[in-house]
Amino acid sequence: MDDMIQIDNLTKVYRAFKGAKEVRALDQISFAASRGEFIGIMGPSGSGKTTLLNILSGVDTSTSGEVIIEGQSIARLKKDKLALFRRQRIGYIFQDFNLLDSLTLKENIALPLILDHVAPQQINSRVDELMQFFGIADIAGKYPYHVSGGQKQRTAAARALVTEPAVVFADEPTGNLDSKSASDIMDMLTEMNERKNSTILMVTHDAFAASYCKRIIFIKDGQISVQIQRAGDRKAFFDKILEILSVMRGDAQ
Numbered sequence: 001m002d003d004m005i006q007i008d009n010l011t012k013v014y015r016a017f018k019g020a021k022e023v024r025a026l027d028q029i030s031f032a033a034s035r036g037e038f039i040g041i042m043g044p045s046g047s048g049k050t051t052l053l054n055i056l057s058g059v060d061t062s063t064s065g066e067v068i069i070e071g072q073s074i075a076r077l078k079k080d081k082l083a084l085f086r087r088q089r090i091g092y093i094f095q096d097f098n099l100l101d102s103l104t105l106k107e108n109i110a111l112p113l114i115l116d117h118v119a120p121q122q123i124n125s126r127v128d129e130l131m132q133f134f135g136i137a138d139i140a141g142k143y144p145y146h147v148s149g150g151q152k153q154r155t156a157a158a159r160a161l162v163t164e165p166a167v168v169f170a171d172e173p174t175g176n177l178d179s180k181s182a183s184d185i186m187d188m189l190t191e192m193n194e195r196k197n198s199t200i201l202m203v204t205h206d207a208f209a210a211s212y213c214k215r216i217i218f219i220k221d222g223q224i225s226v227q228i229q230r231a232g233d234r235k236a237f238f239d240k241i242l243e244i245l246s247v248m249r250g251d252a253q
């Protein structure tokens, strides 16, 4: 199988510290994502979602187990190589956009390529193509504080794709958006997934956002509790997600 991400027995234990007890935030998690998958990670607060995303993206290290992205074991990369790998092979979309206010939208998108000394002509054509794709070409010269949340998130999505990464990690991408912008962004992530065959892994609390995914992995207490694959339409998938969340919360049946 053409795996983009492979996770084997991933475990993270936060050591006891100043009276706080040891926490097993991830407990032997294993799953794989093939090219072009769009996976949602859901689970109650404290279930280990952020810990998982931090380890997958090389921000934190695991206690044991392995993460392999595009054939490369993340933990085996030295600091410099890891920084380069993260910049070139992983795209990030964050809840709070993480754009630089001193740069225009176009410059924000171009930044990873500028840092990699890509030829200016190539930068221009790639950035212009992505700005067209995300419908923000007409505001290329504006600064982040002059545009809407939805437009900022489109810019962040374009920046995430500009290096043609192996995977895109999205952390609560709809968290700071109104419902219209949220559905816009989810349509856009779907388009990225379907037209550019991007492999996307998204952490979200939002059942509506999750209903756009093709597969959802539910985590509870650091372990995979259940996985579901979308078969029919989005509405049916949304209902299924709500049902699982309600069972996980232990709501009265």
Ligand SMILES: Nc1ncnc2c1ncn2[C@@H]1O[C@H](COP(=O)(O)OP(=O)(O)OP(=O)(O)O)[C@@H](O)[C@H]1O
Binding pocket: 014, 023, 024, 025, 043, 044, 045, 046, 047, 048, 049, 050, 051, 052
């Ligand atoms: N740096 C840390 N030191 C100690 N314990 C931590 C640390 N970070 C997270 N934890 C604990 O690990 C567990 C998993 O936390 P994590 O933040 O990954 O959960 P989450 O699913 O992302 O939660 P939320 O949905 O609230 O963001 C929790 O019990 C949390 O308290």
